[in-house]
Amino acid sequence: MIRGSIAAIVTPMNASGELDDEGLARLVDFHLRQGTHGLLVAGTTGESATLDFHEHIGLIRRVVDCVQGEIPVIAGTGSNCTREANELSLAAKQAGADACLLITPYYLRPPQHGLYAHFEAIARAVDIPQILYNVPARTCCELSVETVARLSRIANIVGIKDATGDLQRVRLLVERCAPGFALYAGDDRSALDTMLLGGVGCMSVTANIAPRAMAEIYEAVRRGDVRTAMKLDNRLRVLHAALAVQSNPIAAKWLLHQMGLIGPGIRLPLTWLSDEHHAVLLDVLSSLPSHTP
Template identity: 55%
Template sequence: MFSGSMVALVTPMHADGRVDQASLEKLVEFHVENGTDAIVAMGTTGESATLDEKEHCKVLKQVVEMAKNRIPIIAGTGANSTSEAIELTQCAMDAGVDACLLVTPYYNKPTQEGLYQHFKKIAESVAIPQILYNVPGRTAVDMLPETVARLAGIANIVGIKEATGDIQRGVQIIEECGDQLDIYSGDDATAMELILLGAKGDISVTANVAPKAMHEMCAAALAGDRETASAINDRLLGLHSKLFVESNPIPVKWALYEMGLIPDGIRLPLTVLDAQYHDVVRDAIKQAS
């Protein structure tokens, strides 16, 4: 359903942690103007874990209104409570998003059968296209390819964001489920290779800072043009790594603040980027032109 560079959008905030609506609209325009292929709002990078349900739904509704049907909107609606994930997914559908992105339940560490039943229940409860999201480095649970294959048979489960950074894992899912699911990279450093091997795009942190370059890189990779994709990706390698010198979204929010696009607000327990990393991130931005 979706392809190319899909930005995992930050949620801009004032210094006191309130959502900055004016900056949010500025970011939506920034991505429309620079060719981003879809916006993923209220995911990990959007600090979904620290926005309550009312705030979460309000941001989704605002992003849809700001986008004005010019760019697809995908909503992060995952939770470690199945009932909460259903409620968030329903509010996202009511807000008018095009699809939902659902992370594996974190902290409570369900079994593979529990993962299957969780995602099956959400898909059966809310009739909107849904994209699975596997990121074991953050959730402490790894959804295995055989579980993905079981879920691929559910009609409105349409894709998976595979964020292990393991290209072979991505290729295995492409081979087993590629005719039923679209596979997206969730790891900027390996996204180009996975797209060249059959993935449909990248749900990207780097795209917050370099949206045009990420769009062009993904487009070249989707066209099978390794030479062009590699030339662009080489400029972005610094961002792919340095935007993770502290926990995401700490560095990327600071980078956007440095670029004059958002204030420096971030919610506890996350804190503003430590000064020792400022030049590191600045250099990565310069490298990416």
């Protein structure tokens, strides 16, 4: 089982929006040195919606090559098209990913039995550990607890990233899903509470900027040191909020650029961080412990 602080990494780009291999290598090295437990590549934070198929799979392959087996790599391979999700998942497996993350189909708003059939079909088609991704604020599509519980009985559907921040839902998922089914927080603000309720880690935007602190929160929970975990979490609250000033990953990319890790690139329809947020984010960055690479 993949556990701990899994950084949902940005996709480095240059000013013209082309993928930046050197920036990607720096970013991966930063996480390896800072103690990140795993990387999620080509997820929402990685601007997967703006990558073409070859860029998407090439990005996964490059991260796998950079990591060299030191930590697990989870590949975002979801789609609102079941056939495309199959193709992306198979290609990610062939590229060396350790698991796939599959977002709920967006825009189409399928019924629950359609969602079950979608994820079951991908699981049957591609023999790789698969993690569901529930983020209704972005997709307008929510996996019910009952549907997740049914899917948790399929052997290679091994977990769910839940980004609702709903702790009652977390309790129900822990209670009703199959033994060993992994629950990952997808909302940084509720990540600690999710882990205390039985989650095995978080897939984090905040870990882009403060990877060591996010990893230390998980380690503190693992050893039962709730006091230390709460202290660390409280110090990151302002960063959690700051990263949401504009649509993710706008603020995360701007901060990583200020840290010298990536170039100043993002793809339309997303745009570079608005000027009025610069001073606030710089103040947040300066207040973080050990924020420099």
